[in-house]
Amino acid sequence: MAKKNNDKGSTGMVEKTTTGDIIFSVINYTFFAIFTLSCIFPFYYIFINTISDQSLVTSGQITVIPRGITIANYISMGKVNDLWTSVIVTVLRTVLGTALMVVVSSLAGYLVTKKEMWHRQIWYRMLVVTMYFNAGLIPWYLNMSMLGLTNTFAAYIIPGIVAPYNIILVKTYVESIPAEIEESAFMDGASYWTIYRKIIWPLSKPILATIAIFGAVGQWNSFQDSLILNANSPQLYTLQHRLYIYLNQCSNIGALASSGDVSTIANSLNTKIIQYTISMVTIIPILCVYPFMQRYFEKGLMLGAVKG
């Protein structure tokens, strides 16, 4: 079922299909089909293993089709307290971190377009330079600990508020909004703040949605800050960090059992299933927002091609 606009090369042309074309098509389709399958199958494989009957999973009988469907694994995992804390921490940081980042990026993106700002260029360059240069991991860590941001939840939120990439994206977008709209508001006596709130914010919603969604995925996936800054506060581990620990620990069920709550379920659950179930808990939110993200890919592309 080809659609009208798909056939790029053949508009108004009569194309002869040769044997070469057929061979090419077959190879091409096959390649993409296999590659796409390799991108889907792992998720599917993990998923079917988490919803299948345990004994079948353990004996390696679940490969392609789920059997003995059950949600017992998820229910058992739900009893693990530290998994819940991780979920809560991760959800909170994703929501809070993203919201603050978006608000600040949009305000900053608007402000840096205002030529009348005192030394605008300096501040703007100061923001942009940070994209290309950083002091390094250890000075960053020492700085965070000097600021008292180790072993705190704030360590997930505050450093990410100012995101130069996103500020540039918003700036580029705001510059494309016709200047007349803003000028007329200014004539009517609106302050910069009012203009930002009443005009810039609503008009730049598409780009804000883009940075929000990419920012949220980044927050959800982030793992280094939990690993480095909050290493001594297990109650602040993010889901990714927790998953990483389980992946490394699961080979040794004793270590897992000694870590508290898991011991109660360790007897009833196979290590493999624990790994799979936590992985699924971590993946599902991404897969859920993914369909909504796709609309923003084109804009997100600018992420790779922004100019300072």
Add this chain to the structure above:
Amino acid sequence: MPSKTDIFESKKKPAVKTVTERTVSQKTADIIYILLRVGIIANVILLFFPSFNPARLSEMIGRNLSLFSCGVSYDSIVANFGRALRQEWIREATFHRLNVYCFMVIIAVVISIVGGCMSLGNVKMKKAGLIPTAVGNILEIIAIVLIRTCYEEIVSDARAASKLDKVLPQYPLINYVYYVIAGIGLLCAAAVFVLLLKVKSEERFEMEPKYHLFLMMLPIIALSFVFSYLPLYGWRYAFFDYKAGETLTADKFVGFKYFTQLFNNAQTRRDIVTVLKNTLGMSSLGIFTSWVPMAFAIFLAEIKNGKFRRFVQTFTTIPNFISWVIVYAIAIAIFSTDGFINTMLTNITGTAHSTNYLMSSSHAWLKMLAWGMWKGVGWSAIIYVASISGIDQGLYEAATVDGAGRFSKMWYITVPELMPTFFVLLLMSVANILSNGMEQYLVFSNPQNKEAMQVLDLYVYNLGIGSGLIPLSTVIGMVKSFVSVVLLFGANSFSKAVRGESIV
């Protein structure tokens, strides 16, 4: 309520006024204001530096506590006093008060900041701004005096319990700096008050747009400074014999010892060579295969079935949005001892297979490249897909008329059209040759393949966070930062020379 035009005119007027009607006293006041603002900035900085903590009234109070942390968290002040408080060598109330006074300093600084910000307004606002300035500075002096009383209390309590040697009270000299700063602030405010007394104020509070905008931007600039520029201050650790948890003192200064250690210490040198080999090796593999996303996009465009094409695009992009930890989870699910591959092989052949493909050290680079490809190729291809859809269809039609085949069209039309994008991305990846990131290598590391996985970023992490060798890892980070900047500038100039366009 004033009409809209009124507001508009009043917005324009002061800008003209300030330029034309500036009196001598106003100019002098402006100079004093600079001093005042510098004082406020200094005050803010002092607030966050543990080495300048006036509330560190005992050596037992954590070295890494700043005045700010003392103000917001009582627990952090008394963290080391468990025994002293239980034995009642000192009173808990003292520390509660100390906590409150530290918070007072924070409030005082905030009030001073408000005053400093108002000093950017018109004369009326400047005058009004003197109130918070004065209040802030007075409050600060009071708080510092009160901190002194806490100190005296600690000393007398400890003396009464004759445990001075356990409590180790001290009165940080930085307290006097606080007095000086607050005093200067007060003097400045008084001087400005006298100078501006005679100047006629405008009718309403106003600020020139340029300062107004600047003040709106200020918090953002401050955040960026604190989290992106302040770490540069950490580079000083490269020159000191520093161990985690200690304070820096002048006698630990070792100059370039750790820089020369990179070359002189045989062990370090061997490590660095391995690490560089891994880093450059894996980055080069990435660079040599950077055409793959382009090829992916070109061949994808050859798929005529739109539904299938979108399907492919949708699902090959997913891996880009999952973290490396999940990629590792997937790797385990597929390749580990009881993963998919082994299960399948066992089921098919009937004999038990349990090879752990992840554990082997063979082809570590290629495996990492493959995972990187799997994760990134679909996403990287999107930019080319977008470019391909922007190519003028007329070119293809003309080529078809001229008898060009499928591959010649790809090679002579599509590829040249995509070259500029490819070139920019290639240069960027060359500039990033030292930054492979650490997550991927961290999660895939295991005792067997550790040697081959240690890239620069991971090495710095292992060395600094893992082994606590702060100075050496800082040195390596510094060198990396420098080289990266040089590479970026190089790539940029190259791009300018070749394409006449910069990439950054």
